Amino acid sequence: MFSRIRRSFYRTSAWRLALRSTLVFAAGCAVVFLAMYIVVARAVQERSDSWLMGESETLKQVALTTPRDGLYDRIVEEVAEQASQEVSYDGSGHPIEGNTVFFAETNGSGQPPVWVGPEESAKFLEALRRIRPAQGTPVSVRVPGWRAPFRVVAVSMKPGEGHIYLGLLDAEAAALMRRLLVRFALGWLVMVVLGFLVTLMGLRRMLRRVDAITGTAASIRSDDLSTRVPVKDQRDEVARLARTFNNMLDRISSTVNQLRTLTDSMAHDLKSPITSVRGRLEIALSLDDRSQSAELVAGALEQLDRLSDVITTSLDVAEADGGALRLRPQTVDLSELAGRVAELYGPAFADNHQIFAISADRPVVVQMDVPLCTRMLSNLMENELHYAGAGAEVRLAIGEEGNFAAIRVEDNGPGFSAELLENAGDGSPEPTRVFHRFVKGSGSQGHGLGLAFVSAVAMAHGGRASARNRSDGRGAEIVVELPLGEGKHQPQQSTQASVS
Amino acid sequence: MRLLVVEDDKTIREFLTRALAESGFGVDASALGREGEKLALEGVHDALIVDLALPDMDGLELIQRLRAQGVTAPVLILSARRSVDERVSGLERGGDDYMTKPFAVAELLARVRALLRRSTPSQSEATRLRVGDLEIDLIRREAKRGGAEIQLTQQEFALLEYLCRNAGRVVTRAMVLDHVWKMRIDTSTNIVDVHIHRLRNKVDRDTQQPLIRTIRGVGYVLKD
Numbered sequence: 001m002f003s004r005i006r007r008s009f010y011r012t013s014a015w016r017l018a019l020r021s022t023l024v025f026a027a028g029c030a031v032v033f034l035a036m037y038i039v040v041a042r043a044v045q046e047r048s049d050s051w052l053m054g055e056s057e058t059l060k061q062v063a064l065t066t067p068r069d070g071l072y073d074r075i076v077e078e079v080a081e082q083a084s085q086e087v088s089y090d091g092s093g094h095p096i097e098g099n100t101v102f103f104a105e106t107n108g109s110g111q112p113p114v115w116v117g118p119e120e121s122a123k124f125l126e127a128l129r130r131i132r133p134a135q136g137t138p139v140s141v142r143v144p145g146w147r148a149p150f151r152v153v154a155v156s157m158k159p160g161e162g163h164i165y166l167g168l169l170d171a172e173a174a175a176l177m178r179r180l181l182v183r184f185a186l187g188w189l190v191m192v193v194l195g196f197l198v199t200l201m202g203l204r205r206m207l208r209r210v211d212a213i214t215g216t217a218a219s220i221r222s223d224d225l226s227t228r229v230p231v232k233d234q235r236d237e238v239a240r241l242a243r244t245f246n247n248m249l250d251r252i253s254s255t256v257n258q259l260r261t262l263t264d265s266m267a268h269d270l271k272s273p274i275t276s277v278r279g280r281l282e283i284a285l286s287l288d289d290r291s292q293s294a295e296l297v298a299g300a301l302e303q304l305d306r307l308s309d310v311i312t313t314s315l316d317v318a319e320a321d322g323g324a325l326r327l328r329p330q331t332v333d334l335s336e337l338a339g340r341v342a343e344l345y346g347p348a349f350a351d352n353h354q355i356f357a358i359s360a361d362r363p364v365v366v367q368m369d370v371p372l373c374t375r376m377l378s379n380l381m382e383n384e385l386h387y388a389g390a391g392a393e394v395r396l397a398i399g400e401e402g403n404f405a406a407i408r409v410e411d412n413g414p415g416f417s418a419e420l421l422e423n424a425g426d427g428s429p430e431p432t433r434v435f436h437r438f439v440k441g442s443g444s445q446g447h448g449l450g451l452a453f454v455s456a457v458a459m460a461h462g463g464r465a466s467a468r469n470r471s472d473g474r475g476a477e478i479v480v481e482l483p484l485g486e487g488k489h490q491p492q493q494s495t496q497a498s499v500s
Numbered sequence: 501m502r503l504l505v506v507e508d509d510k511t512i513r514e515f516l517t518r519a520l521a522e523s524g525f526g527v528d529a530s531a532l533g534r535e536g537e538k539l540a541l542e543g544v545h546d547a548l549i550v551d552l553a554l555p556d557m558d559g560l561e562l563i564q565r566l567r568a569q570g571v572t573a574p575v576l577i578l579s580a581r582r583s584v585d586e587r588v589s590g591l592e593r594g595g596d597d598y599m600t601k602p603f604a605v606a607e608l609l610a611r612v613r614a615l616l617r618r619s620t621p622s623q624s625e626a627t628r629l630r631v632g633d634l635e636i637d638l639i640r641r642e643a644k645r646g647g648a649e650i651q652l653t654q655q656e657f658a659l660l661e662y663l664c665r666n667a668g669r670v671v672t673r674a675m676v677l678d679h680v681w682k683m684r685i686d687t688s689t690n691i692v693d694v695h696i697h698r699l700r701n702k703v704d705r706d707t708q709q710p711l712i713r714t715i716r717g718v719g720y721v722l723k724d
Contacts (some may be wrong), residue, residue, distance in 0.1 A: 015639070299716070301717030301718060302717045304602070308602050326585060340681060340683070341683075344677075344681050345691060347695060348694040351694055351697075374685055378683075378685055433660075
């Protein structure tokens, strides 16, 4: 169990990201510390090197000026001793543990060199033989048995007279550098570990919030869309993701609720006509008179047609409201289409004792789905036929208003009731109640879908429908605006269906 | 004329068979795509009526397979799916016409006849149509009843011409809207009734024998 948890922990993005960033961080820190160490080490070395160079010059002068007699070796040794005292004691006369100085002078004559320094001179002389004395520049020389290298400066006497070697092991500096190295290493380790832990914890905290979103998404069921991701007062990317996710859930839940309402209303709206169809057919079956029964069957058929129409329109409106109505826009002259619709409806207005006029003189070119827009115009006309009342004057005008093509339908009938023009205030894209599904006037025989369809089609095209009572007193006015030229929906590459 | 109906819904298959048989067609029917394919490959059918949702095979696939095997008979697609894309893809993949359920039998018959006309070489287009004592001249755009000229508007003439071309057959409101006003709107509006009423007032006035009849719940028929 534990190993499984550990294994799964090692598979988390938090672990991987923390590991990667820590590796980069560690490498970066190591480079910086190393550079600092090198700078300090050079500065320390320069201090001992300058002492060596100064002293070696003094010793050279002493060696050159001292006569080569029996006392020569003693004098040189004395001077060297004195020089070594300088570095073996600190300013206040306390000996400095471990500081070691040696002096050697070789002469070209093959006599044993003059030696001042630790007793095991043979090891030193052996090590010195290996170096090539570069005039006046200190070099590092390792002597077997000594932990740190000596800095050694070699100075040539006159040609053929040998060399002076002055060596210094600055134990204090070496210890300082060792301490520095240890502290740097410790500091580096602490930084890396701390950095890793902070990164890991930060990432885990962030990714736990992502996990919360995953968990919420997994817990969403079709019958319960109420779960939301908890969002604190944060403004980072994860909080944005969570808010976006919650907004998406809100929208889905609103769509589902709309669909539920729709199915409920449709079920309600379908039940009575189905009952009536059933009733008519039952009676028709029991009648002997064929003409009477045919009458009933015909009535049932008509009712079925209306039912089918209600279903189709409801689905279209629902799809349009849900943004799922697929348009196949074509470039057409709206005025010409309106003219044909007017020709179709003209006689009906006359029969209804209504006066109908159309003003669509100039071509208004619009990208639109022709069958949907034809039905929309037809719905607007039907609406006038049914509700403008006998004797009303109805006017259909097609024109351009700004970037929109405007379909304006006016009448001088009774107008809309105040209730229908109310703002529904339910946050739906269409605020006016009269354009809502299943909202109908008190005298309406319809299903409250005609104007809902008008608004849905307008919105699917990136336009809108608005309704008001005319400002000059009596009558209603409905304006449908469709974008001119290219609408919200790019025209799809449609293959013209050759349907006959 | 022999037709093949491939439709899995038993009630629809049966009433289609019956309606088509009563209209004088020989009908074979199948509930399955595979069986339908076998029947169609016999090559004896003048037209096919294919439902899209078959239990063993997509109707579109069936049409495509038949076309690939050289079956050229026109195909009328039936579907409950009403999306435009479905319609277009059906027509692109070898279908010749597309009807969504629910449909009127009259319209189905009209479409089948139209498909059959399209697939057989047509006789030279008539310039005059005559039904009983009604005669219309398609070139001069004149209509006479019993020798007396009837004054008709352009729309009324187009409507009468459509009824005459389908004389003896029932046409639905949707068919009239589609063919006369070039509007494909499925609406339960009775707007067409207004036009039929006006036309009838001109054609059938002062006569004992009305030609234009309303078949309630279905549509209209012009019949001697």
